[in-house]
Amino acid sequence: MTRAIALDGLSGAGKSTIAKALANTLGINYLDTGAMYRALAYAAKQEKISLDEEDLVASWLDHSGLELVLARTGQKTLLHGVDVSTQIRSPEMSRLSSAISALPSVRHYCVEMQRQLADQQMPLVLDGRDIGSYVLPRADFKFYLEATAAERARRRWQQMQDGSQGAAAQSYDQVLAEIIKRDLNDSSRELAPAIAAPDAIVIDTTELSAAEVLQRILQLMRVRAAENPALGDFWRQYLVLDPVCGAEDKG
Numbered sequence: 001m002t003r004a005i006a007l008d009g010l011s012g013a014g015k016s017t018i019a020k021a022l023a024n025t026l027g028i029n030y031l032d033t034g035a036m037y038r039a040l041a042y043a044a045k046q047e048k049i050s051l052d053e054e055d056l057v058a059s060w061l062d063h064s065g066l067e068l069v070l071a072r073t074g075q076k077t078l079l080h081g082v083d084v085s086t087q088i089r090s091p092e093m094s095r096l097s098s099a100i101s102a103l104p105s106v107r108h109y110c111v112e113m114q115r116q117l118a119d120q121q122m123p124l125v126l127d128g129r130d131i132g133s134y135v136l137p138r139a140d141f142k143f144y145l146e147a148t149a150a151e152r153a154r155r156r157w158q159q160m161q162d163g164s165q166g167a168a169a170q171s172y173d174q175v176l177a178e179i180i181k182r183d184l185n186d187s188s189r190e191l192a193p194a195i196a197a198p199d200a201i202v203i204d205t206t207e208l209s210a211a212e213v214l215q216r217i218l219q220l221m222r223v224r225a226a227e228n229p230a231l232g233d234f235w236r237q238y239l240v241l242d243p244v245c246g247a248e249d250k251g
């Protein structure tokens with residue numbers, strides 16, 4: 001058993017909002033795995049490393065300076081000690097991170113780092129594309145968030161208007177076109193594509209607010225932990241389960 005919560009889904013499905021809120025509610029740390037691919041894409045661009053030359057990329061990875069500082073409310077993504085958390089949110093980095101994440105050497109590098117962090121920082125919430133299906137197949141809880149492409153684009157576009165993504169202005173149509181392209185890249189790549197693990201609980205968030213998704217996930221976790229002693233013994237302290245009756249709040 002891996003004491004982790006895997007939160008997967010395509011771009012704009014609400015993973016990072018929910019992952020942060022979930023980690024904060026449970027009082028545990030959160031790892032945004034997409035930020036690792038974004039930071040590597042950013043570093044590769046800065047250092048003029050061509051993504052077409054995989055051998056070069058593979059030998060460069062150990063020198064990329066990628067480092068993560070985890071916290072309940074998000075993480076700091078560092079390159080050679082410099083915080084690049086804001087710079088990696090641009091539409092260009094969305095495109096480049098999707099491209100770099102398809103390279104096998106990059107995936108091996110990031111997945112290895114993710115497994116080490118999950119081991120060291122147990123229990124952990126991880127958001128990504130392949131956490132439940134590939135990175136941590138024995139994660140205690142697995143959720144896969146879905147929403148229509150139109151709704152995911154609307155959310156991304158809204159985030160841009162709010163300035164929370166640090167991105168240059170893009171029209172809604174541009175955001176939608178990029179989401180559709182990234183969906184295709186991320187779900188059709190050969191190695192560890194974005195996919196719901198067979199034992200993941202799929203939640204369609206199209207019609208739900210973030211607060212509703214969070215409540216649904218917490219409720220599902222409580223029920224599963226109450227039914228399964230191996231889970232309940234460990235997660236009781238985080239989920240506030242009654243030791244005798246199981247889930248305290250079933251409402």
Ligand code: DC
Binds near residue numbers: 011038097128182
């Ligand atoms: O979640 P995000 O939009 O920040 O992720 C950026 C890119 O990184 C995404 O297009 C695909 C890739 N990614 C991945 O391949 N595997 C993950 N676990 C997380 C992200």
